[in-house]
Amino acid sequence: MNRQPQCILPDWPAPANVKALQTTRQGGVSLGPYASLNLGEFVSDDPLALACNRQRLAQWLPSEPVWIKQVHGVDVIDAAAAPCAPVADAVVSTQRHAVCAITTADCLPVLLCDRAGTVVAAVHAGWKGLADGAVEAAVARMAVPTDTLMAWLGPAIGPQAFEVGSEVRDIFIAHQAEAATAFVVAPGSAPDTDTPKWLGDLYQLARLRLERLGISQVSGGGITQSFCTYSEPERFFSYRRDVVTGRMASLIWLD
Template identity: 65%
Template sequence: MAELPLITPDWPAPANVKALQTTRQGGVSMGVYASLNLGDHVKDNPPHVAANRQLLSAYLPSEPVWLNQVHGVRVIDAALSSCLESADASVATRKQVVCVTMTADCLPVLLCDHAGTVVAAVHAGWRSLCDGVIEATVAAMPVPAGQLMAWLGPAIGPEAFEVGNEVRAQFMAKDAQAESAFKAKGDKWLGDLYTIARQRLQRLGVTQVYGGGHCTFSESETFFSFRRDGDTGRMGSFIWLE
């Protein structure tokens, strides 16, 4: 079997913390979903999605705890999850329990502690990021925030995420320092999700933050992008304790 072209997060996580990030490459989906689409909610051929998830299973210790992501701030314990719970983040302290978030422009955030006792995966679309999904996830992890590190996976980049005044205003109402994450472009703004996530993490006391160098919108060969393509697939960001 050919190896999938996966991204391994570049961060100093403890040896028992395992994480991986898929791209759009290496699967069997066709057309706008080509080729490693993991989303079963995007009108792709269900057998293709199942086959793609099966390809991924060779790299994971168990079936991931898939979520019904709703752009909210609910966090679940992945080990206690029922099937497809509506939530946008999951935490695990039990070994071999795989947390996952699916994205195609939204920001995936992976978290772990220095001792390798807890991990989390966060779906930080702009709404959930603004409303505090990172804060809710850090609060749900049973260690002080200062013992955590974060990896920011591929999201829409600061030169592509164009928003109106109302989005910028919502972020600034929650945190005034968000002003520095927006750059004027005519009567619109270019927003930097990576900068906002770093600001939020820093304010919580999470000072070790890695990743944040990709743009799903501009790197069309590598990543799905909803903003760019509309109908498209989803990548997955996975983390677990070995």
């Protein structure tokens, strides 16, 4: 068994004092469907295994991350003032060594920073949070001009696997007409039926939201790095694929 967490370094032009890590499912001690580097607390993994996995991750971090209880909402908390296990879906920090963290297993992790290296954020952007404005809420909390921000889109379910009904597509289009370009008819379905199925591109939907905010420098998500949690079972957890599964972590902080 690999005894070291296997992490991805975001490929983006962040300032030197902005540090970020993306974990995979490799390098931990969890067993069964949580094998092996599960970092999610609110699943049914062995608490001792989770604690060991988080301890292994700690060697790469300047402090204990702010672990949040995610509810697919739009609440944002400050990493430096967060209570224990706060309910939120985004974490923002302007203080050195305060680690923002979110966990995912198909939902889209969005990491943000400004070019001056004064503020960072991590956003849990599943389709519901993305549609309801989780990214916009985090950007507003960062309180800097949006044209000074950049984003990295981490591992999420890819556009060939994210099948949804028309109700999901309609929600995005109601918010932003251009979102229609992020959906194609799923194989075996037809748009003129009563219940058509669509394949949605979370990465494109996020880029559209970021572009509307004035954030043009976007990396990851098939631009500089390509991922699909659903189709890479050896590397990533996927709720859509396995239902009972662990969680990866996306982490960012100021050094």
